[in-house]
Amino acid sequence: DWLPWSLLLLSLTCDTGAFYVPGVAPINFHQNDPVEIKAVKLTSSRTQLPYEYYSLPFCQPNKITYKAENLGEVLRGDRIVNTPFQVLMNSEKKCEVLCGQNNKPVTLTVEQSRLVAERISEDYYVHLIADNLPVATRLELYSNRDGDDKKKEKDVQFEHGYRLGFTDVNKIYLHNHLSFILYYHREDLEEDREHTYRVVRFEVIPQSIRLEDLKADEKSSCTLPEGTNSSPQEIDPTKENQLYFTYSVHWEESDIKWASRWDTYLTMSDVQIHWFSIINSVVVVFFLSGILSMIIIRTLRKDIANYNKEDDIEDTMEESGWKLVHGDVFRPPQYPMILSSLLGSGIQLFCMILIVIFVAMLGMLSPSSRGALMTTACFLFMFMGVFGGFSAGRLYRTLKGHRWKKGAFCTATLYPGVVFGICFVLNCFIWGKHSSGAVPFPTMVALLCMWFGISLPLVYLGYYFGFRKQPYDNPVRTNQIPRQIPEQRWYMNRFVGILMAGILPFGAMFIELFFIFSAIWENQFYYLFGFLFLVFIILVVSCSQISIVMVYFQLCAEDYRWWWRNFLVSGGSAFYVLVYAIFYFVNKLDIVEFIPSLLYFGYTALMVLSFWLLTGTIGFYAAYMFVRKIYAAVKID
Helix, strand or coil: CHHHHHHHHHHHHCCCCCCCCCCCCCCCECCCCECCEEEEEEECCCCCCCECHHHCCCCCCCCCCECCCCHHHHHHCCCCEECCCCCECCCCEEEEECCCHHHCCEEECHHHHHHHHHHHHCCCEEEEEECCEECEEEEEEECCCCCCCCCCCEEEEEEECEECEEEECCEEEECCEEEEEEEEEEECCCCCCCCEEEEEEEEEEEECCCHHHCEECCCCEEECCCCCCCCCCECCCCCCEEECCEEEEEEEECCCCHHHCCHHHHCCCCCHHHHHHHHHHHHHHHHHHHHHHHHHHHHHHHHHHHHHCCCCHHHHHCCCCHHHHHHCCCCCCCCHHHHHHHHHHHHHHHHHHHHHHHHHHCCCCCCCCCCHHHHHHHHHHHHCHHHHHHHHHHHHHHCCCCCHHHHHHHHHHHHHHHHHHHHHHHHHHHHHCCCCCCCCHHHHHHHHHHHHHHHHHHHHHHHHHHHHCCCCCCCCCCCCCCCCCCCCCHHHCHHHHHHHHHHHHHHHHHHHHHHHHHHHHCCCCCCCHHHHHHHHHHHHHHHHHHHHHHHHHHHHCCCCCCHHHHHHHHCCHHHHHHHHHHHHHHHCCCCCCHHHHHHHHHHHHHHHHHHHHHHHHHHHHHHHHHHHHHHHHCCCC
8 A cells, every 4th residue: 555655755755846936036138148157166075165266366357246145155155256257148159268468378376376286186176156057067977888889878967066177197287268058948939029048057068278279369269279189287386387267158059947947956866766765764664663553552551451450459569560660750850951951952953854844845945045945944943942942941840840040041052052162163173274164253143143132032932931831740649759770681771772772763764864964065965855854754753663662661670760861762863873974984075184074073963963852852752741641541549
């Protein structure tokens, strides 16, 4: 009966390119209208440090203007700026010199040459945009390897941006000639009107051509060398280098509609593997939940029936199992304020992630609206403070806490404070490298104002109402004197619990994690939010189940200190995420320097912490509901 499920999944994840985000309207160009080409940044997956375009000695326009940016773009290190490329709609350019008066070549000083050579050897890519479309380099891979087969299958893939240059036998070469290939879609109009065009794809073929092979004349046009007999432009980092920066423009008509122009950028990964992993996870989770519910419901029924049999007084004398700890199971744990604060932050994260994934799944946060995802996530986290505060306040009251103001302050500052602290330290290192990935000081102040001006008051508001509300009613009274806890078996150890509880939720989301990591660390686009939503649901279900099983075993072993332990153990999959992140670092990324490694592990620590809070909170609330249910079902004298 997987057919209705797969149809439902299909309807959820089907192409959202059909309707478009409000506010991102197409721009219509007439013949010979200027199409502005802007630069975003330079990136490298080897150093993880973005730089702005003019940090290298590229040709500059007369007046440099930066685009006003949203919060997400600033945090991602985008610095969108104008460039001197002159591109006119549907008008070809054979070869044009970008800068250098009266066909004089550009001279790079020794300092500049060294910087350019360093960036090329670090595998930097340049990212440009035309009409908000990022530039891509076409890679043609031959899929079948037969030599004499005439019809070799060409596998076309796209790479974001273009390589700054390349190295060959210890020599460094710069891509100084760019052949832009732009595709337009002609819009159909009435007879007498002029045609309008829309840009639907932006490709580039970078070339390296040395100074001697480029012929330039007074009108700043140039001739490219014929055939393949030209040599590339070498950059010698030990001396001054002379070169031309040139470009050519070629237009082609395309059938791609404007609304689906992002498809080439997004269909870079294989969708089948997602289906496979999701169906796999769904089967595993349903199988497990079937087994769990059968075992637990049967055992519980037996337990409850036994406990409620009043005629066998002799048996009841030596009862064992979870009923024994009924007088202690709701005894408040140590540090109730910190526990409720962490759970409040977990609820805040849960609400934020749920809404962000859902909105993104509807196509509202597509990659074409740059930085929208980050901005939305930041603002939502601030506004979800109400729910976080409310649940933390109510739980704190239930755990017999009195100091609600201190508790509210703790909830509003504990997790965000750790995040801000780690980010601030990492930011200092990025500043030291003069990277555009460093959050500018005004943005940092703005974030602090958001935190103390929006989030903190909202947490206080929620906490106040949560603390005043009736606490959760516990079905059994707590004894005056705590009972002794028998010696526990080795497998009841916390760490063993974390290892056992973490493996199932991690297995359910393992494949998506790979794609999310490559989106973050290798400058890919991540857009499969339909899949992510399903994975998130599976994650919630599996965390809750595992948590219930773990708490049941713990109470059967007559250990009633389950509050903290359950919170820690439910977040066990975060431990596996950490292990996977280390594996990914060693196997997939070739990061060698200290600062990029520090950045990677700093941000990974934040991800693991947030993931632990999220899964721990889900597990904790599931276990709490379960414990209240089973103790309400037994008669206790």
